[in-house]
Amino acid sequence: MIRVHGGYANRMYRLDTDHGSFAVKELNLDDRRWTHHVEDVFRFERAAFDAGIPMPEPISASHGTLVHRWVEGEKVPEAPVSAAYAFEIGEILARIHALDVAWTRVSIEDPTPRDWSELAARAVATGQPWADELASHVETFLAIAHFVDTCERPGPVVLTHRDIQPWNLLSREGRPVVLDWELSGMLDLSGELGSTALSLAKGPGFDDIKPAIFRSVLDGYVAGGGALPPSGPSWFVFMIGGWLGHTRWNILRCLAGVDVSTGPGLALSHQSVRNGVRGLPELFGRLPEIEALLV
Template identity: 25%
Template sequence: MVTRDGSALIKHVAAEDWLDDFARAMDFEQLALSVGISMARPIPPLVEPMNHDNGPARKRLGFAAAIEGIGWVRAYDWVDGEPLGDGDDVAAWLGETLARLHQLTPTADASRPPDWYRMDRPEMWHGWLNDGQRDGRSWAALLRLHMTDVLEAAGWVARSFTAAGDYVVTHRDVEPWNVMMTGGGPVLIDWDVAGADSASLEAAHATLEFSRRGRTAPDPAAVRRTFEAYVGAGGTPFGGPDVLARRAGLRLGRLAERLRMSLGDQDLGPRELAAVERRAAEQIAEMPAFLAALRNYRL
């Protein structure tokens, strides 16, 4: 959108069911902005703050405004840049940025961890299996075959998060697709799900994902530069056999979403049912090898 004050990006956030978490995410975003993290600058709405009592309808929450007929909407100064390319070297920037984020709120309450750390509920997976078999879903036979592998992965993820203990408030979605390359360097975008996480598990996950861009395996040199930049900027060294458990948790979370979509318990949105079910089947079949690769890899 072009306004008299310049260009802006307008974004709808379907946050009606998680407003408290959304508000906390924007509080952290404000903190990161105040210390100069390279990020898209949010534009505060020109409406009255929301009322937490039984008064007028909510109109504003942090950087978001409620628009009748649309929902919660945010605006950002336009970022004049391009999506991160496979050849863009951001290893040092990534390590330094993660370390700075993890020092903003170095202790956090992890009594409500992100969903991807809470997939270790056998009754949940067996419920989906029973429903899938009842409805004749294409992935049901594979889930029955690999149920032990899925539950093993979910248990490993939950145990690793508990053992990590280094809970901070952070961005929680530091992925290559959330970085824009500009004339002034990389910019981190999309802060809506910021919240509590493990510093070491997030740092390891991001290090691996950014070093895999355009490659079949992580780039050891990029991994080393990110790790050195993270520690050099004050981050605690990370490593060990459980440090990539977060990636398994995210895979399980996406699989769970696909199963819910297949069973009609979650909206498909723009996705095609056949594609959702095909990818669910692939993820189930890949689980043993995927889990072994994560446990065997050393950063």
């Protein structure tokens, strides 16, 4: 097997055999942020693949390893996609949400951690390169945590991918291929649409947002038979909460200072922390502007 670098949570390998090529994903089981319901996700993936959703064929799933048929395609850069690509992603989401798949898992969300002062103090004491920036934003991170816990979600709740972002997509002859389904589960529809549409309509920061691309995702969703939920801050709370949790998880990895055998390397964790410490306060501060611009 050949290691394929770049994953933010797990480790990926390519396996070439007489029966074709396969993507073998080694799940991070040492310090993962959530329980991975392997059998449920695999059943959902099989239903999506059988329904013609453009995605790698799921081959097998076990406690620590996922296997899919390898799909060739171009990586999708973190930049606004074309209107046609965005429209097709919207259609794909509508088709996913229309799948009739039993899902008995009930997600019980714990309160968002509020230990940002303690984390900042530990970062300063251990000389982390991003410690001063984190310390200067502690109050903002506490406000973000409060927002995540108190923002009203209007529903409906749908069974969905939950993580359609540029790094989980390929472009094959200009059309989407959806990768990395292991976060699949129930989610408020507005959170899924807002997270997906915003990520496809912008570059790495928030100065290059294309409202027309955001709306193309929504137009595709409606064309695919979906109905849009009411506009409001709930469209972005899932994205903000996910990024907040991802940043905190990587902070803990950096504070431990150990390059563990699964999950991202320590250098990638430091990069993720820097991105979160700088990007989250900006996103949170511009939330009213983004909401008014896009929805």
